[in-house]
Amino acid sequence: MDTTQLLKGVLDAAVLAVVEDDDGYGYDVVRRLRSAGLEDVGDASVYGTLRRLYAAGALSSYVVPSEEGPHRKYYGINPRGRELLEAQRKSWRAFSETVDHLLAPEGDPR
Amino acid sequence: MSTTLPLPAPGLDPAAEAREYAAAVRAELADLPAEVIEELTGGLEADLAELAAETSTPLLDRLGSARAYAEELRSAAGLPPHAMAAAPEKRSGIWSRATEGAREDIEHAVAHLRSRTWWPGFVERAQLVRPAWWLVRGALLAWLVARFLFGPGASLGGLLLLIAGAVVSLEVGRRYRPVARWKRSLIVAANVLAVILLPFAVVAMTSRETVYVDAGYSSSGPDTSRGVWFDGQVVTNIYPYDAQGRPLTGVQLLDDYGRPLATSTGDRSDWSTGQPNALVPAVTADGEVRWNAYPLRAQLDGTGGAPRTPSFPEQSLSPLVGIASGVVPSPEPTPTMSVTAAPSPTDVPSEAPTASSTAIPPVVTSTESPYPAPSVTATMMPSALPSPATS
Structure with a gap:
């Protein structure tokens, strides 16, 4: 199964989830997603998603200047983002239950 | 964090x-x-x-x-x-627009290749041999530069340049991943140039070996295509003796093609080094120079004195049995000889000495000769052999 396609569908929720407790800059978010098991996630996909969620008003962003080197851009979840995350959790649960049920081997009383 | x-x-x-x-x-x-x-x-x-x-x-x-x-x-x-994105003015260069289509085609082709099942394995193997290509690429480009700097052929500078080029190219390939498009284009261009150079370099390398062989021949030994050679050494003079073992002077020699057998032609370069005396040719009655009348006489360099017949290596040799000294009777001229020797074929067979009268008696230098045999010389010389190309 092409997991990159599946990933696309859940990337918004996944990104919102990893910044739910802690703000993070782009590569930080990538790393959190990877260490959570989404190893195939593309860097640019995450950056694009962050920007889209920001443009949709689900994230806030702020720049942290660095003493040496370029500044970092942090993203943090905002109330709009939390709403969105909650809604996506619900729909994911419903969706995954449906698919689980659908894919369960015959006789497996799930 | x-x-x-x-x-x-x-x-x-x-x-x-x-x-x-x-x-x-x-x-x-x-x-x-x-x-x-x-x-x-x-x-x-x-x-x-x-x-x-x-x-x-x-x-x-x-x-x-x-x-x-x-x-x-x-x-x-x-x-x-x-x-x-409707922003063609952003990529408005004529070149960009012209290459856009080609680039898209290439991208489609690459995407097509990538979807093949053998692609990952192919890429893996290609990446294994990539360092080898980096070396070859650098050597090829350095070879081109070396040809400009040092000309064709092998040289120490060229070799060093070749090694340096290979090493630099390897390092560039290993470490340097430029992102800017023009830098990548530069590397792509270098690769393309190297691919184009490859066949030329192969040809040059194989033909250069041939040159080596040739150079080896011409530099390790004198030009064997000229002069008379015996046992790998150039013959500078010839000392003839008759059947009785007596030294002869003014003996004209031809080879079996009728060509004058000349050890020297007056060109200094074909004398063996250390030759103290300059050899001088004999001159025919009608003033022609003969380099094939032996022994060649020697003239002390720069003195301008009369040429002297050098002393013979042996005063005399053992007489031969069954061969008489003297003129070969009634020579049957070979076709080549008759053409060169005789303007009118009719008088050739008649009397041998007639033809010889035009030939070369004056070679004899009896006064200088250390042996008292002017008669021998006289009889020997002329007519015995078909006279050389006097015409």
């Missing part, structure tokens, strides 16, 4: 690499409004530098081309892909 302290890649400055990559990505997004670009790529340098510092894998290998990265960024951000 404690960052693990990574080992920086050798020779790569993560910050510089990140800057270059980020700039290339921004260039790919140039059709978008500036604020969108900033939203998409703000802080990208810092993130990329962190990524670059993590491993020695160059960014280009980790992230793919800046163009692909930018496309992924767009699609994830919900922006239209670049090709559909």
Whole structure:
């Protein structure tokens, strides 16, 4: 199964989830997603998603200047983002239950 | 957010690499409004530098081309892909427009190849032999430079340049992953040039070996195509003796093709080195020079005195049995001889000495001769042999 396609569908929720407790800059978010098991996630996909969620008003962003080197851009979840995350959790649960049920081997009383 | 302290890649400055990559990505997004670009790529340098510092894998290998990265960024951000962005004026160069179609075709072809099942294995093997190509590439480009600097053929400078080129190219291939398009184009151009040079270099290398062989022949020994040679040594003079073992002078020799057997032609270069005396040719009655009348007389260099017949190596030799000294009776001239020797074929067979009268008695220098045999010389000389090309 092409997991990159599946990933696309859940990337918004996944990104919102990893910044739910802690703000993070782009590569930080990538790393959190990877260490959570989404190893195939593309860097640019995450950056694009962050920007889209920001443009949709689900994230806030702020720049942290660095003493040496370029500044970092942090993203943090905002109330709009939390709403969105909650809604996506619900729909994911419903969706995954449906698919689980659908894919369960015959006789497996799930 | 404690960052693990990574080992920086050798020779790569993560910050510089990140800057270059980020700039290339921004260039790919140039059709978008500036604020969108900033939203998409703000802080990208810092993130990329962190990524670059993590491993020695160059960014280009980790992230793919800046163009692909930018496309992924767009699609994830919900922006239209670049090709559909209605901003042709951003890529308005005539060259860009002309190559756009070709580039898309190439991208389609590459995408097609990538979807093949054998592609990953092929890429893996290709990456294994890549360092070998880097070496070859560098050597080929250095070879080209060496040809300009040192000319064709092998030279120490050329060899050193070749090695340096190979090493530099290997290092460039190993460490340097430029992101800027023009730098990548430069490397692509170098590769293409190397591929074009490859057959020429192969031909030059194989033919250069032939040159070596040739040079070896001509430099290790004198030119064997000229003069008279015996046992690998050049013969400078010939001392004839008759059947009784008496020394002869003024003996004209021809080879079996009727050519004058000349050990020297007056060209200094074909005398053996250390020759103290200059050999001088005999002269015919009608003033022609004969280099094939032996022994050749010698003239002390610069003195301008009369030429002297050099002393014979042996005063006399043992007489031969069954062969009389003297004139060969009634020679049957070979066709070649008759053509060269006799203007009118009729008098040739008649009397041998007649033809000889035009030939060469004056070679005799009896006064200088250390042996008292002018008569022998006289009888010997002329007519016994078909007279050489006097005509």
